[in-house]
Amino acid sequence: MELIRSSQTAAAKSRNVTTAPDSxxxxxxxxxxxxxLERVASHQDRAAFHELFEHFGPQIKYYAISNGIxxxxxxxxxxVMISIWRRASTxxxxxxxxxxxxxxxxxxxxxxxxxxxxxxxxxxAIETEDLWQIPGDDEKDPVPSLHRIIAExxxxxxxxxxxxxxxxxxxxxxxxxxxxxxxxEDLDIPLGTVKSRVxxxxxxxxxxxxxxxx
Amino acid sequence: MSTHHPDEVLLMEYSAGxxxxxxxxxxxxxxxxxxxxxxxxxxxNSLGAIMLDHSQQASRVSDDLFDNIVAQIDSEPAPREAxxxxxxxxxxxxxxxxxxxxxxxxxxxxxxxxVYDLSDRFPGDERVTLQKLCAGGRAPxxxxxxxxxxxxxxxxxxxxNGVFSKGDFVILDHHHDHQxxxxxxxxxxxLSVMDAPVKLTGRLTxxxxxxxx
Numbered sequence: 001m002e003l004i005r006s007s008q009t010a011a012a013k014s015r016n017v018t019t020a021p022d023s024x025x026x027x028x029x030x031x032x033x034x035x036x037l038e039r040v041a042s043h044q045d046r047a048a049f050h051e052l053f054e055h056f057g058p059q060i061k062y063y064a065i066s067n068g069i070x071x072x073x074x075x076x077x078x079x080v081m082i083s084i085w086r087r088a089s090t091x092x093x094x095x096x097x098x099x100x101x102x103x104x105x106x107x108x109x110x111x112x113x114x115x116x117x118x119x120x121x122x123x124x125a126i127e128t129e130d131l132w133q134i135p136g137d138d139e140k141d142p143v144p145s146l147h148r149i150i151a152e153x154x155x156x157x158x159x160x161x162x163x164x165x166x167x168x169x170x171x172x173x174x175x176x177x178x179x180x181x182x183x184x185e186d187l188d189i190p191l192g193t194v195k196s197r198v199x200x201x202x203x204x205x206x207x208x209x210x211x212x213x214x
Numbered sequence: 215m216s217t218h219h220p221d222e223v224l225l226m227e228y229s230a231g232x233x234x235x236x237x238x239x240x241x242x243x244x245x246x247x248x249x250x251x252x253x254x255x256x257x258x259n260s261l262g263a264i265m266l267d268h269s270q271q272a273s274r275v276s277d278d279l280f281d282n283i284v285a286q287i288d289s290e291p292a293p294r295e296a297x298x299x300x301x302x303x304x305x306x307x308x309x310x311x312x313x314x315x316x317x318x319x320x321x322x323x324x325x326x327x328x329v330y331d332l333s334d335r336f337p338g339d340e341r342v343t344l345q346k347l348c349a350g351g352r353a354p355x356x357x358x359x360x361x362x363x364x365x366x367x368x369x370x371x372x373x374x375n376g377v378f379s380k381g382d383f384v385i386l387d388h389h390h391d392h393q394x395x396x397x398x399x400x401x402x403x404x405l406s407v408m409d410a411p412v413k414l415t416g417r418l419t420x421x422x423x424x425x426x427x
Contacts, residue, residue, distance in 0.1 A: 103263035130306035
């Protein structure tokens, strides 16, 4: 027992994190990006921040362009990266993967940007983050971390096996800012067909529970 | 724990950030009370991140972008504790209203029904209202041309589809011909987002109705 504990401690030290032995199993599941975020939070580590930028910057720029705000694409990257820098200390890897947390920040900044353009100088009655929360900003129960990590891996693994027609619908909703109604119009198919493709896809990814799982 | 939830298609639109502001508010208020939907939203947010990661066309950024970001960070004070402070315990709706629900200048429309219109706080054409059905009260029978998202804020109401209580979310459309009755004990206040006016189906058609503009 003593031997196991000391080897765990050594492993924890070698990763340069201090952690209780009983959480080391979960600790190992922590992904690279989460570790970088923690370095930003704990030492304002610019090398870690740069690595995050190298990976997520181009994704966020693509996200802006696909969402139809090409003119503000780099402005969005800038806003999101600054937000990541400022809020890194609120990031909790148990509540969301780093990539998920960054996705929600990018989504909110995109919404915020569009709201400001729509409104002009008029004051917003309600903050974007009151409408769309960033994971970890509340006290509510997170999905148990290992369960979440396994579920994410499952989504990632099954994602590439989705039929093209289902993938197209998901892409239009997530990356092109289209409602299901707009997707139906764009693809010239009934709204019901769009919804059933979404349900089939989410079922395959096990994002939604199938009847047999309940 | 809620028993009436938004469907996965709506949750996905919320996760993707394509819902209108009032619809997002309904969803947020439901999520605050529903761990089941929060769990599902976590998965949908992960899906969003995975989709972004899979988009092969990631776009090259300008060479000086990182330097500009760092320069902006340096020009501002270090993150203060205030930025990580937990927000107040008021719900987003309470922050929007700046007042207790009961204190609002409610407009009485029928014996049992009062309404407070919030539409002008939001962009877009949806009609956003708070509706109060007094404890034990009854609303006129009606159905809907378009659809109406309803979130129960206080109390509970019942109609042919079941009992809806605090935190419950339901979409009413032309399939529902309903005559809601508030349960006894507490006024039932709902947040409602309508994309088209309702049509009356009962004998009260001739009366001024809160649901018609």
